[in-house]
Every structure is written in C-alpha cells, then in structure tokens.
Amino acid sequence: MRKLALLFLFSFLAIQLKAQEYTGGIEMATGMRSSGKIYVVVATIAIIFVGLVWYLITLDKRISNIEKKVK
Amino acid sequence: MKNNWWKALAIVLVFYSIVGGLLFYVPAKPILNETIRNLYFHVPMWFSMIILFLISVINSIKYLRSNNENHDLKAVENVNVGMIFGVLGLLTGMIWAKYTWGEAWSNDPKQNGAAIAMLIYAAYILLRNSIDEEQKRARISAIYNIFAFPIMIVLLFILPRMTDSLHPGNGGNPGFNAYDLDASMRYVFYPACIGWILFSVWMVQLRYRIRKINNLTTN
Numbered sequence: 413m414r415k416l417a418l419l420f421l422f423s424f425l426a427i428q429l430k431a432q433e434y435t436g437g438i439e440m441a442t443g444m445r446s447s448g449k450i451y452v453v454v455a456t457i458a459i460i461f462v463g464l465v466w467y468l469i470t471l472d473k474r475i476s477n478i479e480k481k482v483k
Numbered sequence: 484m485k486n487n488w489w490k491a492l493a494i495v496l497v498f499y500s501i502v503g504g505l506l507f508y509v510p511a512k513p514i515l516n517e518t519i520r521n522l523y524f525h526v527p528m529w530f531s532m533i534i535l536f537l538i539s540v541i542n543s544i545k546y547l548r549s550n551n552e553n554h555d556l557k558a559v560e561n562v563n564v565g566m567i568f569g570v571l572g573l574l575t576g577m578i579w580a581k582y583t584w585g586e587a588w589s590n591d592p593k594q595n596g597a598a599i600a601m602l603i604y605a606a607y608i609l610l611r612n613s614i615d616e617e618q619k620r621a622r623i624s625a626i627y628n629i630f631a632f633p634i635m636i637v638l639l640f641i642l643p644r645m646t647d648s649l650h651p652g653n654g655g656n657p658g659f660n661a662y663d664l665d666a667s668m669r670y671v672f673y674p675a676c677i678g679w680i681l682f683s684v685w686m687v688q689l690r691y692r693i694r695k696i697n698n699l700t701t702n
Contacts, residue, residue: 450505450506453505454501454502454505454506457501457505458498458501458502461498461501462498465494468685468686471689472487472490472685472689475689475692475693475696478696479695479696482699
C-alpha cells in the first residue's frame, strides 16, 4: 500500500513548470520578490495550512491517548 | 503510522494543491482571469461534502439493517462535517460569483439548489435533536437521511442542468467542460479533490472517536 502511495505521489513530479521569462541580463526581482510577489501569498497560505494540520495531528494523538485510558 | 498513511496522504495532496494551485500554469480566459484557480479549492469542498453525505446514508442503511449504534453515530458525524464543507462551498462560491457573475447571490438554480440542500440537512440535525429516545431517534433520522440524499443529488446536479444556469458545467453554459480538458489543470484538480476528501474523512473520524469515548464514559 505504501509503495502504491509513493508511486502515486511521484507521478505528480512529471508536471512541468512554466519557464521563467528572459530578462536580458538585467537583475530582476528574484526569489520571494519575483512574479508579483505571489510566492509571499503561497508561503502565507502554506503556513496557515501547516498550522491547522499540526493542530489536527495533536488532537488526533490526544484522542488516541484517551482511548487507551478508557479501554 | 500503519493505519494513518491516508492522513499523511491527505496532508501532502492538499499542501501540493495549495502551492501548485496558486503557482502552476492555468489557461487565460476572459472574465475568469486568475479566478479559474478557484476550481482547485471551491469544487473539492462540494465533492468532500457529497462523499461524506454518501458515507452517511450508507451508514444509515447499515443502521436500519443491524440496529448497531455505531452506524448511527457515523451517520450523524458525517453529516455534521459535511455541513461545514457545504457552508465553505457556498461562501467561496458567493465570493467568486460576486466578481464573475457580478452578484454574490443571483438566485441561480445551482445556488438555490445548494442552499435548499443545506437546509434539508440542517433539518436532519434538528430532527435528531428533537427526539430524546435513542433508538427512535436513530431509526427516524436514518429514514430521513435516506430520503435527503437523493433530493440533494437532484438539487445539485439534475435541476440546474435542466434550466439555464450561470454555473460552469450547467444548463446552456458549456463552462468548465472546455477547461477541464486542459491537462495542466487536471494535475492539480484531481489531487486536490482526493486530498480534501481524505482530509474531511479524517475530521469525521476524530469527531466519531470523541463521541465513542463520550458514550463509554457516560454509560
């Protein structure tokens, strides 16, 4: 099952990102400042999602502990 | 970890859909512009809701066949979490409609149908809360649930297609059919749907386990 899941995940690596446009040697906005700073928004949403997931995982563990105690 | 791999998969897929959904290439379309990316976030809310309601109705049927209380608990928790996803779907749809259709609520058949479907399931929760006796509550709400599910399907997928609807994929509007064929969007859209469905099932599982503990400690 785990192998199947891995295969499934790696199949998405096949996606091709759009190539960056040529800027003619002049230094342009790079990293987090490029593409209209959309990466900042991506980072923000990613952090929020990771935080919520972390919350859900700790909740899951706590419930598991209580389940063990009750049984 | 052996039994929790699907939770990890849910996290990975949703995380991937957030990053990929915001950054990967999407076709440029008039009016839609970048809001075409809402496909990755708004639509999986509804798919998750429908899957949860489907699991719920299956458990209701199982309850009627077995009289096992666990099936009843699963049925109600699936509806509870499904409602959250339905409300999120309605709200995200309204924001999108405001900037593409011009009006947050234009009494479109799809919007009205979704709202009525939400009310039907709100009535399911109300019905449960109004019956004190446990077995009676479980049986009556299970039967109600079996009627609610097909009505929800008709309201969301059949009636909007029989008239004119602004919503993509409905009525005289070819909508997303053309964009769905865009292979680059499928790479994000399908993982997003699977990820959110698994994520919602995880939320149901947590609520179900809390309910089980609650029952064990109060009995």
